[in-house]
Amino acid sequence: MISGGVAVTPGPVGIGLRAPHVTEIMADHPRIGWLEVHTENYLGGGPAGRTLVAIRQRYPLSLHGVGLSLGSAEGLDRRHLARVVELARRIEPALVSEHLSWSVAGGVYFNHLLPLPYTEESLALVTAHVSQAQEALGRPLLVENPSSYLRFRHSPIPEPEFLGELARRTGCGLLCDVNNVFVSCANLALDPGAYLAALPPAAIGEIHLAGHARNDADGQAVLIDDHGSRVAGPVWDLYERAVARFGPRPTLIEWDTDIPALDVLLDEARTAERVLGRRDAREGVRDVAA
Amino acid sequence: MTSLRELQRDVGRALLGHGDEAAAAAVVEDGLTAQARLGIYRHHVFTTLTAALQATFPVVGRLVDERFFAYAADQYIRVDPPASPCLFEYGATFPAFLGGFPACEGLRYLADVARLEWALSRALHAPDHVALEAAALRAQLSEVDGQEVFSLDPSLSLVASPWPIDRIWRVNQPEADPDATVDLSAGEVRLEVRRLGDDVVFRGLDPGVFAFRHALTDGYRLAEAVERARSADEAFDLPAALAAIHRDGLLAGIARPARSAGTERSGGRSADPANRCQPSPHPTRRADIPVWGE
Numbered sequence: 001m002i003s004g005g006v007a008v009t010p011g012p013v014g015i016g017l018r019a020p021h022v023t024e025i026m027a028d029h030p031r032i033g034w035l036e037v038h039t040e041n042y043l044g045g046g047p048a049g050r051t052l053v054a055i056r057q058r059y060p061l062s063l064h065g066v067g068l069s070l071g072s073a074e075g076l077d078r079r080h081l082a083r084v085v086e087l088a089r090r091i092e093p094a095l096v097s098e099h100l101s102w103s104v105a106g107g108v109y110f111n112h113l114l115p116l117p118y119t120e121e122s123l124a125l126v127t128a129h130v131s132q133a134q135e136a137l138g139r140p141l142l143v144e145n146p147s148s149y150l151r152f153r154h155s156p157i158p159e160p161e162f163l164g165e166l167a168r169r170t171g172c173g174l175l176c177d178v179n180n181v182f183v184s185c186a187n188l189a190l191d192p193g194a195y196l197a198a199l200p201p202a203a204i205g206e207i208h209l210a211g212h213a214r215n216d217a218d219g220q221a222v223l224i225d226d227h228g229s230r231v232a233g234p235v236w237d238l239y240e241r242a243v244a245r246f247g248p249r250p251t252l253i254e255w256d257t258d259i260p261a262l263d264v265l266l267d268e269a270r271t272a273e274r275v276l277g278r279r280d281a282r283e284g285v286r287d288v289a290a
Numbered sequence: 291m292t293s294l295r296e297l298q299r300d301v302g303r304a305l306l307g308h309g310d311e312a313a314a315a316a317v318v319e320d321g322l323t324a325q326a327r328l329g330i331y332r333h334h335v336f337t338t339l340t341a342a343l344q345a346t347f348p349v350v351g352r353l354v355d356e357r358f359f360a361y362a363a364d365q366y367i368r369v370d371p372p373a374s375p376c377l378f379e380y381g382a383t384f385p386a387f388l389g390g391f392p393a394c395e396g397l398r399y400l401a402d403v404a405r406l407e408w409a410l411s412r413a414l415h416a417p418d419h420v421a422l423e424a425a426a427l428r429a430q431l432s433e434v435d436g437q438e439v440f441s442l443d444p445s446l447s448l449v450a451s452p453w454p455i456d457r458i459w460r461v462n463q464p465e466a467d468p469d470a471t472v473d474l475s476a477g478e479v480r481l482e483v484r485r486l487g488d489d490v491v492f493r494g495l496d497p498g499v500f501a502f503r504h505a506l507t508d509g510y511r512l513a514e515a516v517e518r519a520r521s522a523d524e525a526f527d528l529p530a531a532l533a534a535i536h537r538d539g540l541l542a543g544i545a546r547p548a549r550s551a552g553t554e555r556s557g558g559r560s561a562d563p564a565n566r567c568q569p570s571p572h573p574t575r576r577a578d579i580p581v582w583g584e
Binding site: 040047066067107112151152188222224 | 301302305317318323324329331485
């Protein structure tokens with residue numbers, strides 16, 4: 001358990017904590033509102049967990065899971081859920097999040113956030129799994145919209161409505177990944193503004209921002225959510241619209257491939273802070289971090 | 291209309307390259323074929339799992355080249371994909387896969403180097419270990435009869451090879467002398483791998499001590515471990531071996547699984563899932579078990 005750690009309320013903007021930056025962050029303690037880690041990297045023993053405890057003494061932490069597979073028709077992996085619960089008990093994170101996706105079928109873990117058909121069957125299943133996870137954790141979960149490269153023929157419920165109904169049924173919060181909204185809408189010919197407008201603002205508990213790549217597949221441009229570059233200009237614009245609609249929310253800069261110097265991430269974080277600051281100036285709010 | 295369970299099985303098969311017709315039939319094409327859309331996901335699955343294997347087996351990656359490693363990883367992922375969302379747990383069977391991979395026949399030591407790398411990775415992520423204190427140990431060992439099952443430091447692995455895999459590993463570290471060579475005829479090694487503090491270390495052991503610790507980590511009862519140690523080294527010294535286990539801080543606990551009538555198979559199990567109890571093919575000899583002394 002954490003003793004003497006910082007308050008669990010995240011500041012306005014955080015960054016994803018990645019291995020190449022740990023030493024520098026622990027030595028210099030740069031101004032960062034909070035840090036987010038991938039839960040599955042810390043479920044073993046050894047130095048990783050001890051490092052996380054040390055970091056938690058300095059910064060609010062968010063546990064961002066990629067392995068619960070909330071959308072698996074085979075049910076949740078109880079052993080895995082128990083390990084996540086145990087880590088959350090030790091770390092006392094500010095936020096715990098997962099994805100609207102599945103990654104396990106036939107006992108195989110695919111290490112990918114795979115898309116669901118948005119049906120009543122899926123909604124009932126994910127509702128049951130989110131409730132099961134929240135009961136085990138003793139706290140609400142934030143559920144993130146995935147980046148998509150396909151949609152299923154039989155998928156009658158629009159994704160933002162599916163997420164809104166999930167939040168209504170389970171009491172979970174939503175993690176709105178603005179880059180994922182942008183990527184999915186570009187790949188599936190949807191309107192990102194309409195997507196944001198269909199999400200329930202009160203449920204949004206966190207926002208993600210990241211870079212994406214533009215690839216060519218069979219002569220058609222496909223946006224790939226690779227978290228390997230700065231946040232794209234149109235995604236910053238969409239973030240402004242998200243903040244205008246949802247209000248200021250803890251915002252995270254994610255970077256997972258071709259990880260740059262820490263200063264680059266901090267620079268992106270400052271940009272997000274300026275967006276939040278402009279919104280506060282309009283709303284007459286003095287300090288979003290308060 | 292397929293159920294969600296069937297759809298996920300179909301997509302799963304497509305992702306592992308086992309046929310994408312069923313999954314593709316469920317996907318909207320819309321400017322890009324269903325196969326191309328599924329291919330974007332498959333590409334991510336294979337590149338990230340290959341990267342996970344490269345992170346766990348960096349020396350294997352240096353011994354072959356990057357393209358060959360990616361080819362071997364591709365073949366391995368298709369037949370033995372991960373079962374756990376924690377990727378540090380993926381790759382336990384990769385050494386055996388390499389050992390049976392025809393394309394690796396020319397590198398006969400490769401599978402054993404992979405075994406060493408798996409042991410190093412496993413040690414890094416093993417549950418934290420609390421060694422039994424001396425007083426508790428003395429109390430536990432005051433009544434040994436050979437039926438005890440020791441649970442040792444969960445980071446401990448014992449890796450033997452007819453090749454000098456320790457040397458091969460060392461000369462393939464990033465900071466090693468690039469001109470260093472390894473004499474492949476240097477002979478067999480018996481290595482003990484474990485985590486000490488935050489560091490993973492390995493060292494060579496004598497045949498008897500190696501066999502003894504190996505048997506204990508495999509969950510054999512004490513008497514059976516002694517038999518195995520004596521088979522490896524007639525001069526195996528049990529009091530010295532027990533003292534060394536204590537001195538090395540390896541012992542986490544001692545269980546006394548109940549014996550079922552007429553069999554050596556243990557009837558009880560320790561709460562520690564790593565504490566696997568194996569049937570012993572040999573009768574135990576009580577006289578083999580010394581009184582513990584420091």
